[in-house]
Amino acid sequence: MTGPDAAPEPAPKPKAIANPWHSRPIDVHRWSDHPTAIALAIRIWETYLRDLAEKESRPGPKPKTSYLNQLKVLVLDLYVAWLEDPELSIGLPMSSNGWDGNSRYNALHLTRKITELVRRLHALELIDLAPGSYGGPFATTNRNTRIRAAAPLADLFRDHELSLSDIRHHPDQECLILKEADAEEEGTKLVEYTDTDATNEMRRRLRAYNALLSRTFIDIPELEEGFVERVITTGKDAGRTIRIPTGSSRTFVRRIFSRGSWNKNGRFYGGWWQQVGKQYRSKIFINDKPTVEIDFKGMHVSMLSLEQGVELQGDPYELPAGLVPGAPDVLQRALIKQLVLTAINARDRKSAFSAFRNGWPTGHMAKNLVNTDLERLLDAFIAKHPHLADRLCSDQGIRLMYLDSCIAARILDDYTAAGIPVLCVHDSFIVAYDEVERLTRMLADVSRQQLGYPLRVEASGPSLDTMGQHSREVQLDFIIWRQTARSEGYLQRLEAHERALQAASGGSV
Secondary structure, three states: OOOOOOOOOOOOOOOOOOOOOOEEEOOOOEEOOOHHHHHHHHHHHHHHHOOHHHHHHOOOOOOOOOHHHHHHHHHHHHHHHHHHOOOOEEEEOOOHHHOOOOOOOOOOOOOOHHHHHHHHHHHOOOEEEEOOEOOOOOOOOOEOEEEEEOHHHHHHHHHOOOOHHHOEEOOOOOOEEEEOOOOOOOOOOEOOOOOOHHHHHHHHHHHHHHHHHHOOOEEOOOOOOOEEEEEOOOOOOOOOEEEEEOOHHHOOOEEEEOOOOOOOEEEEEOOHHHOOHHHHHOOOEEOOEEEEEEEEOOHHHHHHHHHOOOOOOOOOOOOOOOOOOOOOHHHHHHHHHHHHHHHHHOOOHHHHHHHHHHOOOOOOHHHHOOHHHHHHHHHHHHHHOHHHOOOOOOOOHHHHHHHHHHHHHHHHHHHHHOOOOOEEOOOEEEEEHHHHHHHHHHHHHHHHHHHOOOOOEEEEOOOHHHOOOOHHHHHHHHHHHHHOOOOHHHHHHHHHHHHHHHHHOOOOO
16 A cells, blocks of 8 residues: 555664674763754653653652763764764673762763663664673673664664764763773773872863864865774784774873873873874874874883983894794894884783784784794894893883873873874874974973983974975975865865864854
8 A cells, every 4th residue: 555544664673783793882971062962862852761751750869860861872872883883883781780870980970770771772673782691701702782773763863963073072071091900901990099189180181182182173184984994903803894983083082001000001092093003194184284193213122222221223123034934024024023012011921922923913924923933033132132131021011101101191281281282192193294393302302301311203204304494395295285185075074073163162263
């Protein structure tokens, strides 16, 4: 039957989530004051969940955050995941003890009520859901429940069009993180620390930096869509292609300390530029200007050597050919460099060799190097640099990361005070091309003040001697910048960013 009296087409039922590992954790600080975001949450609330208001009106303790605002966080994060990749799921705990409304890492005070919202949305066929699984302590199959927007919710998203620039993080989100174990370990428990003058000051400075980043347009002109695709090369997801969004939803930076100590690690994590690789980083524009990345050269090896009173000369990883049979010199150097960097972070040789092999993609020849092969390489490196013998495989990395994080903090603080955005990639920094000379001097000065000696730097992009020193070259570079092709998608994202800034400033920029 067709025509005006025909029964409406039934809404598509939720699909099974074929790959629940294609996911990320829920972002419990997703927030927006944009009228459209508020209207979306209210529409879902009024249409499907209005009866929950009765529960909130009953006598008894009230949650710090209402059902409606918890729904808003959940829906906005589902929206962001859907914009990034419609197949991407978000993971969240469904047990009552998985939510601590009083945690400093839960600034919006989400509670187990959010699990009730998840169950209701799934029953209403607004979300797809894959239940969590538990196979015992440390089982590789353990995972939280996964959810994503189903077709009816996606239709609501289309009716309430938002851009990633319209969805931000709540300003009270904790940016100073203290973990019980190393930052890289998944599932590491977060420490509920007590603030001191020092933590309050670190947080104040980092919030100022994040505020500057939120006002800054950071993107890649050649990208039509606002994401970079990257193939995972190691681990259980090896071979899978993931999308890394380049928009404002991925600029929030945290400073993470490890092992329950304020002098271990302390590096800055979170910006999307840390996840896309050097090839794409070289194409980043900041506020529509091309950039240059400046690296500390062999940072941790240099720091360890200088602590021993030895200044490295030449390429520390250049060793006699043939140490890896069948490997050309370029590949051998790459293998030695990765092995040494892994050894700096490891507690002993056995764990260093295991971690080294895990760091290479399936099928790479490095996977087949046995411990005796790696012993030979490491011993050859030590023979060239005997002063580093007791510095390798002795858990030095966590200490060195703290030292380089202090250098990074000084750089970020200085540039933030000047209102100039700079992006940190642990041992390198990305700045607009006309800031290269200043940053180069600052890296030398700050490393000298922090460590007692200046570290060498090198630039990726235009050479240091043509940036800021010769006006003709700078003018030529400016012309090239003006002629750089910008995709239509990039220009639209730039326009959306400027609109969001104007709205946030009350209509004036």
